[in-house]
Amino acid sequence: MKLTTVEQRLIGCLLEKETTTPDQYPLSLNALTNACNQKSNREPVLSLTEAEVLDGLEQLKTQRLVMCDEALSGRVTKYTHRFCNTEFSSLQLDEQQRAIVCLLLLRGPQTPGELRTRSGRLAEFGNVSDVETSLNKLQEQELIVKLEREPGKRESRYQHLFGDAPTSPATPQADINDPNELNSLLEEINNLKAELKVIKQHLGL
Secondary structure, eight states, X not given: OOOOHHXXXXXXXXXXXXXXXXXXXXXXXXXXXXXXXXXXXXXXXXXXXXXXXXXXXXXXXXXXXXXXXXXGGTTSOEEEEOSSSSTTOSOOOOHHHHHHHHHHHHHOXXXXXXXXXXXXXXXXXXXXXXXXXXXXXHHHTTSEEEBOOOTXXXXXXEEESSSSOOSSBOOOOOOTTSHHHHHHHHHHHHHHHHHHHHHHHHHTO
16 A cells, blocks of 8 residues: 555545544545645645645545545535445554554654654553554554664654655664763774774885
């Protein structure tokens, strides 16, 4: 499942509103456009036209990830997702996993701490460890990936795999915050400098 930026935003909004405003779900084209362009809880903030949203919905309908509901809503066409937890979807997630996927679709890569802080209206996490447990389960299903920790950050971010592959997945690496590791690296650098000096002398440089 490889979704464009617009398609990711559409699915994320449908998942979010299904939980947070069930009385207004399914969503009309106007409501969905407004949800996509919200300035809060969105990253990046988009300014999509209804035509762009409609085009994205048509693409999702082709992939059987969205369907229209005209019969129950009179003349206004409304849209529901078939992304997960429906009889049409092979993707079945528990409430916490669904909340995490929704947030990642709406706001891009995030840390466990950020996910817990932002998940209040979608699911309940007792602590960050609960978030990490759900993240591990999603990783096992190959639905998300842990990114390499950014310099100066305490936590790594996680990214969903429903779009383009991440550019910096986490790779095993030495923790240079460990004094022993730092000393080892410095010693290795000094050895290399000494070897380079010998080579230069041998070459007459």
